[in-house]
Amino acid sequence: MLTTTTVRPADTADLPAIAAIFAHYVETSVVTFEEAPPSVADWAGKLADLRDRSLPFLVAESGATIAGYAYAAPWRPKPAYRHTAENTVYLSPAHTGRGLGRTLMTVLIDACADAGVRRLIAVVVDDGAGPNPSLVLHRALGFAEAGRLTAVGHKHGRWLDTVLLQRAV
Template identity: 40%
Template sequence: MIRDADPAADAARIAEIYDHYVAHDTATFETEPVSADEMWARIARIQDRGLPWIVAEEGGRVLGYAYAGPFRDRAAYRHTLESTVYLDADARRAGTGTALYSALLERLRTLDGTAHAPVHSVMGVIALPHPGSVALHERLGFRHVGTVADAGFKLDRWIDVGYWQLML
């Protein structure tokens, strides 16, 4: 089941999923765990802007989440969003990411423009190499538009960042 995230009910589980990547992966450039309270605030900030933050749930357990937020905070960027998806490490390669991302994109296509400007494009920002993430984005119609070499340093190595864009 895919549903809107509930900051109060879901923040701790979302932080748990995310913190796996903080500690063990380069998918995020954060290096310190995120508390449930901080995650609650992040979810609320996105939803307060009229943007979707959704979760995939099975048997009452959140398996992953996806959301879209501003690509940049300058006014001229208001029609471009950055999308994000994270899955529980044990839920990968089971179709959950595709289902979550597809649901997120559908919500972005149908934003009415009252709470947020109509969405023209969505950016996927991927630490490289992450072939699964690249495959997911390309399967959903994103195309590679650029790479920044050595954009971050984590887990004792330099990491490139690729940009994938989907025009809605």
């Protein structure tokens, strides 16, 4: 049976699923430097803040399941950065490898353009352990490497780099 995937704005009913997706990565991986999963209330605050800023927060819904999410948040708090945002994208572990990341990011890029964002920044953790799906995705979508910060994070007993990428919107 073919399941249709829909990308739409996130709402408060989606937050428990979003929190669960992110908690998986916080607890089991180094792709985020968070060490404790944010609560649903924390996610509600983020959703409200991004709405107030007219920045997109999207979910990919596969059937009745939230399969992933993506959002754009302010890059830096200084006013001169107001046209630059940092993107975030996460997929449920059960929904990776199906092109949903590309779908979410493509819709997010378009939504950022509609919101007046001129540049998107991606900060991707690179653990040096082989092919990095997030780097592959971002590069395929036109993000170019802007720099590397070496050994700036420490999680699960390892020092980790971040790669900064950017693209015009």
